[in-house]
Amino acid sequence: PIAFSLGVSFTEYNPFSGGMAGWVGLANYRTIFGDPLFWRSFVNTIAFVVGTVLPTAAISLGLAVLINRTGRLLTWLRTGYFIPSVVSLAAVSLVFKYIYSRQGLLNMIVTTFGGGARDWLLSPNLALPSIMAMDIWASIGYYTIFYLAGLQTIPEELYEAARIDGAGRLALFRYITLPSLKPVIVFVIVVNTIRAFQVFVEVVIMTRGGPMGSTMTLVYYLYEKAFHRIEMGAASAVALVVFILIAGFALLQVRLLRQIQSAA
Numbered sequence: 245p246i247a248f249s250l251g252v253s254f255t256e257y258n259p260f261s262g263g264m265a266g267w268v269g270l271a272n273y274r275t276i277f278g279d280p281l282f283w284r285s286f287v288n289t290i291a292f293v294v295g296t297v298l299p300t301a302a303i304s305l306g307l308a309v310l311i312n313r314t315g316r317l318l319t320w321l322r323t324g325y326f327i328p329s330v331v332s333l334a335a336v337s338l339v340f341k342y343i344y345s346r347q348g349l350l351n352m353i354v355t356t357f358g359g360g361a362r363d364w365l366l367s368p369n370l371a372l373p374s375i376m377a378m379d380i381w382a383s384i385g386y387y388t389i390f391y392l393a394g395l396q397t398i399p400e401e402l403y404e405a406a407r408i409d410g411a412g413r414l415a416l417f418r419y420i421t422l423p424s425l426k427p428v429i430v431f432v433i434v435v436n437t438i439r440a441f442q443v444f445v446e447v448v449i450m451t452r453g454g455p456m457g458s459t460m461t462l463v464y465y466l467y468e469k470a471f472h473r474i475e476m477g478a479a480s481a482v483a484l485v486v487f488i489l490i491a492g493f494a495l496l497q498v499r500l501l502r503q504i505q506s507a508a
Contacts, residue, residue, distance in 0.1 A: 253480035260474070272481040276469075282482070284457050285465040288372060292461060293440040293493070295376045296383070301432050304384045308391030309421070322392060329386035337449040340378045341365065344450075365451055368458040375446050375459060383439075387432045394428035395421070430501045434494050441490045462486050 256268050276282045311321045328336065343349045344364035351361040364374045402420050411419070422429075444463040447453060453460035453468070462482060470479035 249480045249483055252476055253484055255477050257476040257480075258474060259476060268477065272475075272477040275478050276481050276485070281457060281460060282462075282465060285460045285462045288458070288460055289441060289443070289462045289489075291372065292376060292379075292443055293437060295373070296379050296440050297433060297436045300380050300383050300387060300436055301429065303380065304387035304432065305391050305425070305429075307384060307388045308395055309417070311388070312392060312395045322389065325385040325388050327385065328382050331382075333382065333445045334449055336378070336382050337446050340374075341450050344374055366455055368456045371451055371455060371459045375443075375450060378450075379440075379443070379446060383436065387436065390428055390432055391425065394425045398424045426501065430498060433501070434497050437493055437497060438490050441486060441493070462489075 253272055254267060254269055256266050256271075307325060311325070345351075346361060346363060350364065355361055362370065364370050398420065402424075403416055406416055406420060442463050443461050444467065447459050447461055447464045448467070451459040453464050463486065466479050466482040466486070469475045469482060
């Protein structure tokens with residue numbers, strides 16, 4: 245499929261015609277790179293990745309540390325935070341679409357505290373941040389489990405020795421917890437980055453790329469090209485661009501985190 249998609253990106257392909265319509269070379273790439281909507285989708289996707297990956301990693305780590313200290317409540321809290329991760333993302337998107345509606349729960353809370361109701365998914369300035377907030381909420385439980393697993397492999401003797409030397413909680417976290425969790429942190433950031441670049445379900449259910457293209461992402465742009473306009477060649481070109489972006493960002497993250505680890 246990957247090789248076929250690469251080949252299609254250099255052709256004018258219509259799946260309903262039963263074959264290739266002809267070789268067009270780099271025409272599909274010139275088409276998408278010359279489309280302002282493609283660049284809007286590119287910027288929105290980068291904003292989504294930056295705005296969700298690091299907050300998700302940080303919040304998940306914080307929750308894992310807090311849950312790991314609760315002792316007897318560990319199993320209950322771990323289950324509670326993990327539940328959103330096993331619920332269908334489509335179902336979560338539908339629920340949040342109601343929460344963000346004009347008469348939804350969020351506006352009820354805002355107006356209760358004296359604020360004004362807003363059209364969260366109909367505002368070009370609020371739609372993408374609203375989807376990002378939902379994505380963070382739905383993802384933190386999944387990555388919290390990985391951090392918890394990593395925390396429970398750290399020998400308690402390291403903490404006891406550091407406490408004897410007078411280390412406080414901040415020093416324990418900085419010099420023992422964080423260095424011990426670096427492999428887990430690399431895994432979480434890389435995997436979450438790959439997932440964030442492919443954001444689609446939330447967009448197609450909650451906004452369909454609107455309003456005014458403010459939530460149009462690369463994968464949704466690909467979907468529009470392929471299944472609405474039946475431009476399979478251009479859609480395959482977008483797919484190759486997304487693949488290169490994901491691979492490039494993943495390799496860059498791994499290299500940077502390894503440099504940080506070696507420097508530490």
